[in-house]
Amino acid sequence: MTAILEARMLGMTYGRRRALTECSVTIPPGRMVGLVGPNGAGKSTLLKLACGVLTPTSGSISVLGRTPGTGPEQLARVGFLAQDAPVYANLSVGDHLRLGARLNPGWGQGFVERRIAALELDPRQKAGKLSGGQRAQLALAVAAGKRPELLILDEPVASLDPLARRAFLEHLTQSATENGTRVILSSHLISDLERFCDYLIVLVASRVRLAGNVDQIIAAHHRIVCTRRDPGALPAGLEVVSAEHAEHQSTFVVRSDGPLPPGDWVTQPLSMEDLVLAYMGTAESGIRSATQGDGGAR
Numbered sequence: 001m002t003a004i005l006e007a008r009m010l011g012m013t014y015g016r017r018r019a020l021t022e023c024s025v026t027i028p029p030g031r032m033v034g035l036v037g038p039n040g041a042g043k044s045t046l047l048k049l050a051c052g053v054l055t056p057t058s059g060s061i062s063v064l065g066r067t068p069g070t071g072p073e074q075l076a077r078v079g080f081l082a083q084d085a086p087v088y089a090n091l092s093v094g095d096h097l098r099l100g101a102r103l104n105p106g107w108g109q110g111f112v113e114r115r116i117a118a119l120e121l122d123p124r125q126k127a128g129k130l131s132g133g134q135r136a137q138l139a140l141a142v143a144a145g146k147r148p149e150l151l152i153l154d155e156p157v158a159s160l161d162p163l164a165r166r167a168f169l170e171h172l173t174q175s176a177t178e179n180g181t182r183v184i185l186s187s188h189l190i191s192d193l194e195r196f197c198d199y200l201i202v203l204v205a206s207r208v209r210l211a212g213n214v215d216q217i218i219a220a221h222h223r224i225v226c227t228r229r230d231p232g233a234l235p236a237g238l239e240v241v242s243a244e245h246a247e248h249q250s251t252f253v254v255r256s257d258g259p260l261p262p263g264d265w266v267t268q269p270l271s272m273e274d275l276v277l278a279y280m281g282t283a284e285s286g287i288r289s290a291t292q293g294d295g296g297a298r
């Protein structure tokens, strides 16, 4: 089966500003994908490249086996919802559904109507008069109603309240089951990604720092607590992702592709949130040596 997305040395610059640098990643078929990273890391740029809104300045990208944005067939297979969840202010909720039905060959009228009813949106209300969260919900319902093979969502849940977020993620899961839609979802809410995704990409400072199946990623990383020491004093084969040093103690998040070797440390549970934050923190500080600074935790 074809990869959802394959990027090879993908790069994107806006003028002189570098947004993506040498990104290589292959997302296997069938995955629900979470994309996370600090502000300005390049997430929206990657998603826009994936749906063909932008073209790369170097390297290559293919989505579902094709170059993004090439021809009506590819456009029908991939749905995209931009960060600001655009709707037409002067069109009613019902008009959006009618427009969706006319423009999209695979439109799921019953599916969208059920969603609009569950959201208790009045089909006659103008989209411009909806609340910010309701507009986002409408845009999401229309995007999912297209029933694409792949739905690309750029921070879709940012304006939703916690209950609406949960309902929306359940709706996406239902869409995946009913329509076979796969999803790439960027979000700063790691707990949502944890609940929803089985494949994770962490982008930091324009580069892919981590990509893989969530269960394999979690299995390969460990938090270890030991007497204070330099990262270089840990056994070879352990990649140090983050280091915190207290007066007498060091805490490391490490990656080990095999089993963690025995050592004079205690291992502690590591959540997906801990892990993502450890990778995100590397952008600003790098790995601090135990002999640097005053020993405070970073």
Ligand SMILES: Nc1ncnc2c1ncn2[C@@H]1O[C@H](COP(=O)(O)OP(=O)(O)OP(=O)(O)O)[C@@H](O)[C@H]1O
Residues within 6 Å of the ligand: 014, 017, 018, 019, 037, 038, 039, 040, 041, 042, 043, 044, 045, 046
């Ligand atoms: N149209 C543009 N023109 C110039 N620079 C841009 C443009 N769009 C994005 N950038 C820059 O590219 C970099 C990556 O931006 P991008 O929007 O992809 O990041 P992001 O990870 O989605 O950020 P956020 O989490 O804040 O939405 C940033 O430095 C940003 O300033």
